Amino acid sequence: MLRAHAVEQVRAAEAELLARLPEGALMQRAAAGLAYAVLDFLGSAYGRRVLLLVGSGDNGGDALYAGATLARRGVQVEAWLLSSSAHEGGVAALRGAGGRIGRPAPGAFDVVVDGIVGIGGRPGLRPDAVAALAHVAGTPVVAVDTPSGVDVDTGEISGPHVSADVTVTFGTHKVCHLVDPAAQACGAIHLVDIGLTLPEPPVEALQAADVAALLPRPSLDAQKYARGVVGVRAGSATYTGAALLSVSGAACGLAGMVRYDGAPEAAAMVRAAHPEVVGPGRVQAWVVGSGSDDGAEDALRRSVADGVPLVVDADALAHAGLARGRPAVLTPHAGELARMLGVERADVEARWLDHARLAARQYDAVVLLKGRHTVIARPDGHARVTTAGTPWLATAGAGDVLGGLIGALLAAGLTPYDAASVGSWLHGAAATLAARRGPIVASDVARSLPALLGALATP
Numbered sequence: 001m002l003r004a005h006a007v008e009q010v011r012a013a014e015a016e017l018l019a020r021l022p023e024g025a026l027m028q029r030a031a032a033g034l035a036y037a038v039l040d041f042l043g044s045a046y047g048r049r050v051l052l053l054v055g056s057g058d059n060g061g062d063a064l065y066a067g068a069t070l071a072r073r074g075v076q077v078e079a080w081l082l083s084s085s086a087h088e089g090g091v092a093a094l095r096g097a098g099g100r101i102g103r104p105a106p107g108a109f110d111v112v113v114d115g116i117v118g119i120g121g122r123p124g125l126r127p128d129a130v131a132a133l134a135h136v137a138g139t140p141v142v143a144v145d146t147p148s149g150v151d152v153d154t155g156e157i158s159g160p161h162v163s164a165d166v167t168v169t170f171g172t173h174k175v176c177h178l179v180d181p182a183a184q185a186c187g188a189i190h191l192v193d194i195g196l197t198l199p200e201p202p203v204e205a206l207q208a209a210d211v212a213a214l215l216p217r218p219s220l221d222a223q224k225y226a227r228g229v230v231g232v233r234a235g236s237a238t239y240t241g242a243a244l245l246s247v248s249g250a251a252c253g254l255a256g257m258v259r260y261d262g263a264p265e266a267a268a269m270v271r272a273a274h275p276e277v278v279g280p281g282r283v284q285a286w287v288v289g290s291g292s293d294d295g296a297e298d299a300l301r302r303s304v305a306d307g308v309p310l311v312v313d314a315d316a317l318a319h320a321g322l323a324r325g326r327p328a329v330l331t332p333h334a335g336e337l338a339r340m341l342g343v344e345r346a347d348v349e350a351r352w353l354d355h356a357r358l359a360a361r362q363y364d365a366v367v368l369l370k371g372r373h374t375v376i377a378r379p380d381g382h383a384r385v386t387t388a389g390t391p392w393l394a395t396a397g398a399g400d401v402l403g404g405l406i407g408a409l410l411a412a413g414l415t416p417y418d419a420a421s422v423g424s425w426l427h428g429a430a431a432t433l434a435a436r437r438g439p440i441v442a443s444d445v446a447r448s449l450p451a452l453l454g455a456l457a458t459p
């Protein structure tokens with residue numbers, strides 16, 4: 001599991017470790033990891049030029065000590081101090097190693113190291129930092145701990161900030177490394193272990209091994225009903241495609257049977273494409289709403305009355321109050337969540353985590369907020385972020401496949417939180433797999449699920 005901790009938790013863990021280590025040892029660990037990550041990025045040392053942008057705190061200290069290591073390897077290192085004070089030991093170390101301090105000399109740099117602020121920074125950048133960044137615009141950036149200017153604990157961005165190619169972070173991930181829009185400003189993330197012992201994190205991200213461990217597998221004496229039956233109430237006479245796509249996600253093989261209950265026109269198409277799908281009856285989970293049109297409310301009422309776990313998607317989200325307090329996964333995109341909460345779409349996109357948590361609390365259900373980094377929130381505030389995926393997945397009908405897939409996982413017995421986060425990871429990974437062959441449409445995602453599941457389920 002990839003864990004993202006809050007600044008306060010990192011500070012407490014750091015204090016505990018600092019008390020047991022010689023003075024400066026922790027910063028040396030961080031700086032060594034940073035220096036090697038920069039060397040990796042450069043590919044060679046001798047004759048390369050690196051500019052350090054240095055703020056007043058320990059983030060700048062990390063950059064300066066790493067700069068000293070790079071200078072000893074033959075890199076030409078210059079440090080531009082952006083505050084009236086800078087980490088004294090770091091400045092002395094860089095000078096001692098032959099680095100230069102002051103405004104940068106003319107000419108291009110191979111890399112800029114952003115040591116302006118880290119976990120101690122307030123969101124936004126001061127004008128001098130903005131001007132310094134403009135001076136080196138176009139040069140690759142390695143950020144120290146976090147891209148300066150982003151809000152570390154929320155992933156929100158409220159002013160100027162650094163956009164990095166690589167972010168080298170220490171001890172654990174922070175929330176801004178996972179949650180958009182800040183996560184987009186991090187580039188590739190490189191974690192350096194500095195030995196911190198940390199508590200449960202507020203945000204986490206499933207990795208392939210976590211998904212494999214949670215994946216339902218048939219027991220030796222498996223029987224189709226015991227594996228779980230998933231029911232789909234999606235599509236309508238107008239939107240037959242949504243029925244097909246939702247069923248294609250549900251028919252991923254993770255549940256023992258798929259039932260379809262919908263308009264006769266859609267049912268005929270479902271039967272033709274998926275002969276194994278049967279008609280209405282008892283289920284262990286319902287998937288409701290994709291392309292349901294004005295039948296969504298009635299479909300959701302009947303599904304709620306069955307008392308089984310639910311996936312509430314698309315048209316049914318307008319009636320999500322009916323599922324309040326039930327074991328359910330609500331699957332809005334930003335526009336749908338905005339309508340559910342009575343706010344603007346731009347508000348949701350500026351504060352993903354906050355809005356997903358708010359909706360989970362308000363609807364007393366798991367809320368899966370779809371986007372580049374999908375956020376899955378529980379009513380108690382715990383959240384997971386899906387980082388598996390590809391921008392090719394932004395294609396019509398992809399959400400219908402996801403709903404069906406989550407329904408199959410619910411029917412197989414996963415909790416709503418696990419079903420939502422495992423389903424979302426599988427959806428992103430299947431899309432990534434399919435996109436290796438070229439651009440994809442939603443049905444390609446469903447088609448590439450068996451190959452993905454085969455690779456995950458095999459020890």
Ligand SMILES: NC(=O)C1=CN([C@@H]2O[C@H](COP(=O)(O)OP(=O)(O)OC[C@H]3O[C@@H](n4cnc5c(N)ncnc54)[C@H](O)[C@@H]3O)[C@@H](O)[C@H]2O)[C@@H](O)CC1
Binds near residue numbers: 055
């Ligand atoms: N906490 C830890 O576990 C560790 C921290 N280390 C480093 O220490 C950093 C945290 O250091 P600090 O607590 O000194 O804090 P920072 O260096 O992140 O920033 C705080 C300083 O920047 C100024 N500042 C705040 N917001 C600003 C803004 N928007 N623009 C310009 N200046 C601003 C403040 O006045 C303060 O002096 C971490 O990000 C990491 O790089 C590492 O050395 C190792 C371990």
Ligand SMILES: Nc1ncnc2c1ncn2[C@@H]1O[C@H](COP(=O)(O)OP(=O)(O)O)[C@@H](O)[C@H]1O
Binds near residue numbers: 372392395401402
């Ligand atoms: N830029 C992106 N990168 C990766 N995945 C994305 C991106 N944009 C959207 N997605 C994913 O694509 C899917 C789109 O679903 P949705 O918005 O419901 O579309 P539709 O209603 O057409 O099915 C979601 O799973 C979402 O997380």
Ligand SMILES: [K+]
Binds near residue numbers: 115118144145147
């Ligand atoms: K930084």
